[in-house]
Amino acid sequence: xxxxxxxxxxxxxxxxxxxxxxxxxxxxxxxxxxxxxxxxxxxxxxxxxxxxxxxxxxxxxxxxxxxxxxxxxxxxxxxxxxxxxxxxxxxxxxxxxxxxxxxxxxxxxxxxxxxxxxxxxxxxxxxxxxxxxxxxxxxxxxxxxxxxxxxxxxxxxxxxxxxxxxxxxxxxxxxxxxxxxxxxxxxxxxxxxxxxxxxxxxxxxxxxxxxxxxxxxxxxxxxxxxxxxxxxxxxxxxxxxxxxxxxxxxxxxxxxxxxxxxxxxxxxxxxxxxxx
Amino acid sequence: xxxxxxxxxxxxxxxxxxxxxxxxxxxxxxxxxxxxxxxxxxxxxxxxxxxxxxxxxxxxxxxxxxxxxxxxxxxxxxxxxxxxxxxxxxxxxxxxxxxxxxxxxxxxxxxxxxxxxxxxxxxxxxxxxxxxxxxxxxxxxxxxxxxxxxxxxxxxxxxxxxxxxxxxxxxxxxxxxxxxxxxxxxxxxxxxxxxxxxxxxxxxxxxxxxxxxxxxxxxxxxxxxxxxxxxxxxxxxxxxxxxxxxxxxxxxxxxxxxxxxxxxxxxxxxxxxxxxxxxxxxxxxxxxxxxxxxxxxxxxxxxxxxxxxxxxxx
Amino acid sequence: xxxxxxxxxxxxxxxxxxxxxxxxxxxxxxxxxxxxxxxxxxxxxxxxxxxxxxxxxxxxxxxxxxxxxxxxxxxxxxxxxxxxxxxxxxxxxxxxxxxxxxxxxxxxxxxxxxxxxxxxxxxxxxxxxxxxxxxxxxxxxxxxxxxxxxxxxxxxxxxxxxxxxxxxxxxxxxxxxxxxxxxxxxxxxxxxxxxxxxxxxxxxxxxxxxxxxxxxxxxxxxxxxxxxxxxxxxxxxxxxxxxxxxxxxxxxxxxxxxxxxxxxxxxxxxxxxxxxxxxxxxxxxxxxxxxxxxxxxxxxxxxxxxxxxxxxxxxxxxxxxxxxx
Numbered sequence: 001x002x003x004x005x006x007x008x009x010x011x012x013x014x015x016x017x018x019x020x021x022x023x024x025x026x027x028x029x030x031x032x033x034x035x036x037x038x039x040x041x042x043x044x045x046x047x048x049x050x051x052x053x054x055x056x057x058x059x060x061x062x063x064x065x066x067x068x069x070x071x072x073x074x075x076x077x078x079x080x081x082x083x084x085x086x087x088x089x090x091x092x093x094x095x096x097x098x099x100x101x102x103x104x105x106x107x108x109x110x111x112x113x114x115x116x117x118x119x120x121x122x123x124x125x126x127x128x129x130x131x132x133x134x135x136x137x138x139x140x141x142x143x144x145x146x147x148x149x150x151x152x153x154x155x156x157x158x159x160x161x162x163x164x165x166x167x168x169x170x171x172x173x174x175x176x177x178x179x180x181x182x183x184x185x186x187x188x189x190x191x192x193x194x195x196x197x198x199x200x201x202x203x204x205x206x207x208x209x210x211x212x213x214x215x216x217x218x219x220x221x222x223x224x225x226x227x228x229x230x231x232x233x234x235x236x237x238x239x240x241x242x243x244x245x246x247x248x249x250x251x252x253x254x255x256x257x258x259x260x261x262x263x264x265x266x267x268x269x270x271x272x273x274x275x276x
Numbered sequence: 277x278x279x280x281x282x283x284x285x286x287x288x289x290x291x292x293x294x295x296x297x298x299x300x301x302x303x304x305x306x307x308x309x310x311x312x313x314x315x316x317x318x319x320x321x322x323x324x325x326x327x328x329x330x331x332x333x334x335x336x337x338x339x340x341x342x343x344x345x346x347x348x349x350x351x352x353x354x355x356x357x358x359x360x361x362x363x364x365x366x367x368x369x370x371x372x373x374x375x376x377x378x379x380x381x382x383x384x385x386x387x388x389x390x391x392x393x394x395x396x397x398x399x400x401x402x403x404x405x406x407x408x409x410x411x412x413x414x415x416x417x418x419x420x421x422x423x424x425x426x427x428x429x430x431x432x433x434x435x436x437x438x439x440x441x442x443x444x445x446x447x448x449x450x451x452x453x454x455x456x457x458x459x460x461x462x463x464x465x466x467x468x469x470x471x472x473x474x475x476x477x478x479x480x481x482x483x484x485x486x487x488x489x490x491x492x493x494x495x496x497x498x499x500x501x502x503x504x505x506x507x508x509x510x511x512x513x514x515x516x517x518x519x520x521x522x523x524x525x526x527x528x529x530x531x532x533x534x535x536x537x538x539x540x541x542x543x544x545x546x547x548x549x550x551x552x553x554x555x556x557x558x559x560x561x562x563x564x565x566x567x568x569x570x571x572x573x574x575x576x577x578x579x580x581x582x583x584x585x586x587x588x589x590x
Numbered sequence: 591x592x593x594x595x596x597x598x599x600x601x602x603x604x605x606x607x608x609x610x611x612x613x614x615x616x617x618x619x620x621x622x623x624x625x626x627x628x629x630x631x632x633x634x635x636x637x638x639x640x641x642x643x644x645x646x647x648x649x650x651x652x653x654x655x656x657x658x659x660x661x662x663x664x665x666x667x668x669x670x671x672x673x674x675x676x677x678x679x680x681x682x683x684x685x686x687x688x689x690x691x692x693x694x695x696x697x698x699x700x701x702x703x704x705x706x707x708x709x710x711x712x713x714x715x716x717x718x719x720x721x722x723x724x725x726x727x728x729x730x731x732x733x734x735x736x737x738x739x740x741x742x743x744x745x746x747x748x749x750x751x752x753x754x755x756x757x758x759x760x761x762x763x764x765x766x767x768x769x770x771x772x773x774x775x776x777x778x779x780x781x782x783x784x785x786x787x788x789x790x791x792x793x794x795x796x797x798x799x800x801x802x803x804x805x806x807x808x809x810x811x812x813x814x815x816x817x818x819x820x821x822x823x824x825x826x827x828x829x830x831x832x833x834x835x836x837x838x839x840x841x842x843x844x845x846x847x848x849x850x851x852x853x854x855x856x857x858x859x860x861x862x863x864x865x866x867x868x869x870x871x872x873x874x875x876x877x878x879x880x881x882x883x884x885x886x887x888x889x890x891x892x893x894x895x896x897x898x899x900x901x902x903x904x905x906x907x908x909x910x911x912x913x914x915x
Contacts, residue, residue: 167371168381171431174344174363175385175438189375331774423864424631453630453801458845458860465857480775483804483847487858510849524779525849526804528831541744541777 047248056230056245060252063227066220067256070140071207075199077145078206082152083188083195089153090160091183101157104150112205113212115147120218136220144209148202152195159191200264204257211253227253280319280357281442281474282343287352289313289338293546310546312338314498315352317572320442325468325475327489327506329482329521333545335498340446340478358474360389362440366447368427372419378405378430379415385438404433408463425456432463436471444476449484461488482525486510494518497545497553501577514576516558516586552579560586591658592795593642593763594618598655600637600646600819602868609868611650612637613819619763619795624786626810626827627799630842632865633816635799639767641665642797643680644672660762678708681756681794685768687748690755691740697724697751698736701758708759720758727754727784746777753784757792764788767799782809803846807831815839818866818876825901835898836905838877875906883907 047056089097107115123139163169164187172182207227213219214228215235222229227249234246294300294307313335320326320343328336341347342354344361362385365371372381383401386392392400402412408429419427428448435443445464449457465488468475479485485492485506492509494502494517502515513519540557543549552570555561560580570577580586600612612634619625629635641652644665657665664675676682684690692700701720705711711719724732727750740748749769756764766785770778786809789796798810806813807827814824815836823836834840844859863880866872872879878888887906898908 167365167367168373170341170346170365171363171371171434172384173346174361175388177384177388186373190373331776425864453865454803455630455842455845455861456864458847458858459862461847462857462860481847482775483849486849487847487856521775522849524775526778526782526802526808528803528807528843528846528848541746542774 047244056248059225059230060227060249063225063230063249064252064256066137066224066226067207067210067228067253068260070137070144070210070226071203071260073141074144074148074206074210075203077141078148078202079152079195079199081145082149083156083192085149086153086156087160087183087188087191090157091164091179091187097157100153104153107147107150112147113209116143116209116213117216117218119143119146120213124218136224140210140213140219143213144206147209148206151198151202155194155198156191159194160187163187163190197264197268200267201261203264204260207253207257207260227256279322281322282320282357282361282476283353283355284316284318284320284339284343285353285355287313287316287339287342287349287354289335289342289347290350308546311498311548312545313342313349316495316498316500317352318493318500318503320474320476322441323468323472323474324490325477325488327477327479327485327492328495329479329485329492330495331480331521331542333497333542334495336478336480336495337446339495340444340476343442343476344444356442358441360438360440361442361444362435362438364428364431364435364443364445364448366450368424368431368451369419371431372427372434374419376418377415378410378417378419378422381419381430382415382433382437385434389438391437391439400437404437407436407467408433423456424452425459428452428456428460429463432460432467436467440473442474442476444478446478447480448477450479450481457484464488482510482521494521497542497548499553499577500572501554503572503575514581514586515554515578516560516580517554520557552577591618592621592660593797594656594658595638595642596656596658598638598641598657599653600634600641600650601653603649603651606869610653610871611819611868612641615655615816615819615821617814617821617824619797621762621795622789622793623812624789624796624798624810626806626813627797627816628801628803628806628813629816630801630865632818632868634819635801635816636767638816639765639797639799643676643682643765644669645676677704678759679761679763681759681761681764683749683752683756683764683766683769685771687745687752687772688740690752691748693740696737696739697743697754701751701755704755704758723754723758724751727751727757728780729754744777746773746780749773749777749781750784753781753788757788760792762794764794764796765799766796768801769798770800770802770805778805785809803831803843815842818871819868820876820904821895822877822905823898823901823903824895829900833899835901835903835908836877837881837883837907839903841880841882875904 047060049055085100089100120139120143123143127135169182169186172186210219210226211228211231214226215232217232220226220229222233225233230249231246231253234242234249237245289312290309291312292307293310295305300306316335316339318326328339330336338347340363342349344363346363379398379401382404383397386397386400401415405412405414410426410429410433414422419430422430431448448464449460452460461484464475467473477485477489489506492504492506493500494509494515496517502509502513502518504514509518510522513522543553543556549556551567552558552561552565555565558565562579564579568579570579570582573582576582578586595618596616598612598615599610602609602611615634615638617625627635627638637646637650640646642657644667646652652665655665656663659675659679664672667675691697695703698720701723702716705716705719709719721732721736724735729735729747729750735743740751743751753769764785769785770781773781782805785796785798788794798806800806810827812825813827813830814821815830815838816822817838823830823834823839830839831843834843838861841859841861845861847858861880866876866879874890875881875884875888875893878884881888885906893904893906893909895902895904896908898905
């Protein structure tokens with residue numbers, strides 16, 4: 001079920017009945033079609049259609065793909081940034097450590113969504129209006145990533161402080177290995193365990209953050225809808241009776257997040273050598 | 277006398293144990309320094325085993341770290357006249373990277389120091405493993421698949437792969453069972469004669485030291501209080517602290533024999549006593565000991581010995 | 591006899607099957623006697639202690655055997671009753687003194703609390719008793735140190751406090767698991783002397799678990815040597831340590847470094863190999879792969895403890911001695 005869900009999201013371009021990014025395919029006279037099993041519904045629009053006459057099932061599949069992609073990319077970005085900073089801070093110590101950790105503390109005192117909003121907003125002002133839609137995805141990834149690196153940095157720093165006192169690290173120093181090499185080949189593999197666990201949980205969080213941003217209208221534009229965008233669009237019609245436009249993407253979001261979390265749990269157990 | 281391989285000259289090492297800067301500013305505290313090593317001077321000679329003994333906190337491990345360059349001295353100098361130094365650590369568990377295969381662990385110094393061509397590394401690793409009594413196939417396994425004694429063999433193989441002339445061993449057998457300890461000590465003795473190694477052996481166990489050392493240095497609160505050839509030190513200990521340590525070692529021969537246990541304990545190293553740091557526990561202490569710090573003269577740092585106040589029965 | 595352990599068997603249920611960590615272990619400790627239980631890591635000595643106290647944790651369990659304390663069988667008692675016995679009649683000292691003390695209370699409070707719970711004393715009498723205990727275990731200036739917290743004591747002093755706590759309820763049995771291992775030599779000697787005094791002066795039975803033969807030699811009256819979950823030799827310290835009958839004991843004794851004044855550097859006798867893992871205990875005598883004196887019988891059948899002159903040894907070399915009787 002989990003695999004089916006994630007798989008469907010990944011395979012969206014091949015299994016979706018319609019291309020939701022192609023405005024030419026939209027048929028305005030088919031707008032507000034209810035789901036197939038209700039009066040006025042057709043099999044062509046299985047989950048109904050939205051205000052633009054766009055097939056909701058296709059939109060959801062593609063939206064889930066975008067959500068998942070943005071979530072994964074954001075987590076990767078946060079992971080690389082957080083792990084590098086945490087590793088360097090923990091291993092070097094001194095002023096660098098103090099600086100990184102104070103920045104982390106300051107950032108932790110704000111909600112992640114606020115940070116993402118802030119970064120997103122700054123990027124929008126800084127960039128020319130025409131480029132905004134094109135770079136919406138990268139901006140979103142960076143915004144979510146920057147709001148999430150702290151957790152990795154703190155975890156990695158903590159484990160690094162423990163590992164660097166261990167004798168195998170001392171032994172590598174006696175051999176004459178450079179600090180960077182010790183950090184990468186000796187310390188890093190031994191501090192990644194807890195980080196991967198956080199990452200699996202964070203993918204779900206990142207998807208929700210992305211959906212929230214898109215729902216608030218600062219995420220992805222309706223022309224490239226993610227699940228959050230779809231929910232926002234559908235929200236306008238919730239009280240005029242066309243509930244399906246918002247409910248189905250909502251259900252899809254919940255299912256996706258749940259699936260990713262289950263996948264993470266499974267991955268964590270599979271990676272733990274003690275449980276094997 | 278053989279030429280020194282390593283000279284430790286009036287070496288001092290301080291550790292900053294102050295609280296974080298911000299806390300200090302708020303509470304108007306100064307920096308606090310812990311003097312772990314205090315003016316230690318000694319030489320390690322080619323081909324010998326020099327042991328450093330003492331109780332926890334006496335600074336012996338810090339001296340070991342200074343000797344291989346893991347720490348820099350706060351004062352004084354360390355001069356190394358050989359090619360390379362390696363170290364063997366106490367914990368057979370923490371001293372091997374758990375994510376690496378044994379062949380990578382043992383081969384790391386060979387690769388990093390470019391001691392062999394890439395194609396020759398595997399052969400060299402197999403040879404090193406054989407030298408410490410392991411099979412070449414053991415190289416494919418991970419550290420957790422080995423017992424404590426076998427891991428310590430791996431540690432020794434790694435140290436040897438750096439082709440050192442000085443091997444500093446920090447409590448290499450303290451975490452091992454006695455029957456395994458005997459294996460490792462014998463192995464180390466064999467390797468020493470075969471490879472012409474020089475050992476610095478750090479231990480709290482006087483019995484172990486008496487088995488393997490040529491010369492023994494006794495440390496107390498960061499200072500070297502006695503330095504003598506092993507035979508002399510064990511048959512005719514001179515410093516009152518050395519005598520106390522020897523007296524305290526439980527001995528199998530003395531079954532059921534009553535004896536007076538030594539009194540007192542090591543003082544807080546943050547606030548060492550003035551004068552001779554051993555005076556609060558010393559039965560021979562007088563006014564001068566409380567006031568004036570004894571220098572290491574004729575291999576013993578004790579006023580009472582130097583003034584001839586302690587008689588040697590034997 | 592204060593403590594009698596009969597045929598104790600401790601098992602661990604794991605995915606790979608049932609591992610036997612303690613196998614058919616029997617011994618007894620009399621009033622005023624110190625029994626040393628000695629062995630290398632993995633021999634099962636600590637588990638034997640835990641089994642007697644009823645402190646085995648899952649997946650470990652006492653699969654067979656009986657524990658008798660002063661003629662009362664205690665291994666089948668419910669947890670609550672066992673807890674009461676542990677506090678009142680069995681005193682326990684573990685290796686790590688810091689872990690045995692509550693960091694949030696002064697040692698005086700902890701001591702008084704224990705005495706109040708078990709002996710029902712109060713007021714002035716209570717205070718006096720606590721101070722007397724601290725003095726008994728050799729804490730200098732007990733009045734002044736009464737209100738100190740555990741972290742204000744050094745390792746050796748903390749272990750004394752733990753012993754005082756263990757003695758507070760006037761137990762008849764003291765179980766000490768590696769009480770000197772975490773301490774420096776000079777502290778070790780003091781703790782050894784203290785444990786010995788407890789047995790002599792209070793008439794308590796002491797079970798001293800350690801890996802250190804030197805500690806056994808100086809403290810114990812009798813000693814049980816454990817190997818791979820079994821007792822391989824048991825007898826008086828003098829007999830076992832100075833005239834070991836089992837090849838393992840003999841090898842162990844020979845491999846202990848001794849201070850040999852003037853003898854200089856020498857090779858130690860060594861036992862080849864290592865103690866088997868619990869999942870690979872050899873058939874027959876578990877020591878046979880390492881034994882220099884093994885013969886055919888050792889490979890196939892497992893020796894029980896048999897009388898070997900003064901002591902008992904689980905070794906086929908001594909089977910002939912039985913046959914002659």
